[in-house]
Amino acid sequence: MAYREKLAALNFVVMALVYAVYFTFTFMQPPPTRLIDMLWLFGIAAPVHALLYGFIGFAIKVHAGKEGSAPLDERDRAIMRRGRSVAYLVLLFGTLLTGVI
Structure with missing residues (x-):
């Protein structure tokens, strides 16, 4: 699989995993009354998604070598x-x- 295809697949998999956990926890809780109660879990999920994608994407780029830095x-x-x-x-x-x- 090409480098950019690996990054696209990685983004899809990481997004599916992180937000599946997010929506599972969101739907298990009763409806919140305050805005901060709705956003605290998203405030955790979004950085986790970014960090996982960043670290694994960096590993893919290092492993890809020249293909990872090609224009x-x-x-x-x-x-x-x-x-x-x-x-x-x-x-x-x-x-x-x-x-x-």
């Missing part, structure tokens, strides 16, 4: 542009939906 080719740049535009639209509509509701 993006045209196809990878096109995929990144498309992903960023879709992510922006999802964030925009989510923000608008949250503001309306």
